[in-house]
Amino acid sequence: MYVIPKLFSFVEVEKLTDLDKLYLALADVEMESYFNTLCYSLNINSLSALKDCTTTPDKIVMDSRDMDILKEEIGNKDFDFGQLSQVTITRLKKYKF
Numbered sequence: 001m002y003v004i005p006k007l008f009s010f011v012e013v014e015k016l017t018d019l020d021k022l023y024l025a026l027a028d029v030e031m032e033s034y035f036n037t038l039c040y041s042l043n044i045n046s047l048s049a050l051k052d053c054t055t056t057p058d059k060i061v062m063d064s065r066d067m068d069i070l071k072e073e074i075g076n077k078d079f080d081f082g083q084l085s086q087v088t089i090t091r092l093k094k095y096k097f
Helices: 018-028 032-041 047-052 064-075 081-092
Strands: none
Touching: 018 032, 018 047, 018 064, 018 081, 047 064
16 A cells, blocks of 8 residues: 555645655656655655655665656656646545545
8 A cells, every 4th residue: 555645635736745746746657656665765755856866776675777767757747736636636536545
């Protein structure tokens, strides 16, 4: 089970934390399954920390090719976090927590 930041219903974009934005960006590129690994194993807690990360993850934690793909996918996008929050809520409503 993944740790998911607070549900984003009717959220003002200014109130989103760095973790919220990281999760939304990962969800937008369909790589949200890496959220826990990034945050808890690699101590990456924001989009800027992800983009600035130059260390190669331990293979047990995450394949370095996956990190490269993730950084490329996220680095090439401009995110509308207001829109992404609503899309993410719709996707999450399918799951029972």
